[in-house]
Amino acid sequence: MNLGPHADFIVAAYAVTLFVVAALIAWVLLDYSAQRRILGDLEERGVTRRSRRKG
Amino acid sequence: MAVIDLANPTRFLRIVDRVLPWLIGATVFLLAVGLYRALNAPDDYQQGATVKIMFLHVPAAWFGMFGWALMSVAALGTLVWRHPLADVSGKAVAPIGAAFTFICLVTGSLWGRPTWGTYWVWDARLTSMLVLLLLYLGVLALYWTAEEPGRGARAAAILSLVGAVNLPIIKFSVDWWNTLHQPASVFRIGGSTIDPSLLTPLLIMGLAFTLLFVTLHLAVMRNEILRRRIRSMRLMQAQEVHA
Numbered sequence: 001m002n003l004g005p006h007a008d009f010i011v012a013a014y015a016v017t018l019f020v021v022a023a024l025i026a027w028v029l030l031d032y033s034a035q036r037r038i039l040g041d042l043e044e045r046g047v048t049r050r051s052r053r054k055g
Numbered sequence: 056m057a058v059i060d061l062a063n064p065t066r067f068l069r070i071v072d073r074v075l076p077w078l079i080g081a082t083v084f085l086l087a088v089g090l091y092r093a094l095n096a097p098d099d100y101q102q103g104a105t106v107k108i109m110f111l112h113v114p115a116a117w118f119g120m121f122g123w124a125l126m127s128v129a130a131l132g133t134l135v136w137r138h139p140l141a142d143v144s145g146k147a148v149a150p151i152g153a154a155f156t157f158i159c160l161v162t163g164s165l166w167g168r169p170t171w172g173t174y175w176v177w178d179a180r181l182t183s184m185l186v187l188l189l190l191y192l193g194v195l196a197l198y199w200t201a202e203e204p205g206r207g208a209r210a211a212a213i214l215s216l217v218g219a220v221n222l223p224i225i226k227f228s229v230d231w232w233n234t235l236h237q238p239a240s241v242f243r244i245g246g247s248t249i250d251p252s253l254l255t256p257l258l259i260m261g262l263a264f265t266l267l268f269v270t271l272h273l274a275v276m277r278n279e280i281l282r283r284r285i286r287s288m289r290l291m292q293a294q295e296v297h298a
Binding site: 001005012013016017027028031035047048049 | 094095098103104105107108111112115150151154157158161162165166168169267271274275277278281282284285287288289291292
């Protein structure tokens, strides 16, 4: 694949896009695991939501 | 199942858990096909290989704008119908829309230098797209800095509705004002002006970005629902301690 005389611009555009999308995915995954962990800790300590309480 | 059933966050989470793996698989597949077709597409007769930037720039622009349109609909849901998932959806879409708008601006700038001879010019299309990014940052700031989440959500919803005025300005800026940016060439009356050898990979990338957007949106909504559950559990815990 020959990207011609402006290869730097093309590579930079793809690299920036890859970086931004990867950062977004990493943030989503890290946030998900953090929320699950906190939720698990709270449930382990016996804290429940109002809708889960009986009586 | 009625659409209204999705208003229940617990049911929504169950559905998201079920569909997310399939969406991730489909997104990865379509991105792989789209990138393969994009990188192997023929050069443009005028722009040469730099036309390959179009396959990222154009879908990013579509979803930068679509994100704001979705946020405006969610804002109506928050302010008018008080739908339980409307604010979750609006808050979830803001960072994704901002990221796509940022990608659009940076790739556009990198495309502009070899084709127009400049990275940036203060014309209507580029400036209105920059305004869109600044509006996204404003909404994120309202969500992230509000002491009371409900107040932040209402302020963000109002800004979302006001900012929707910018969407037709972006879309028609190339028709209303003189600009370096080319006019609409994909979705236009009379059909696309792009050769099928370039249009097909562009549409595949558009579909891949659609799936990427939907996948990220659902995943961020799931995180936000969990975050709100944690907040309400902590509030209940605090109330019990003080009772």
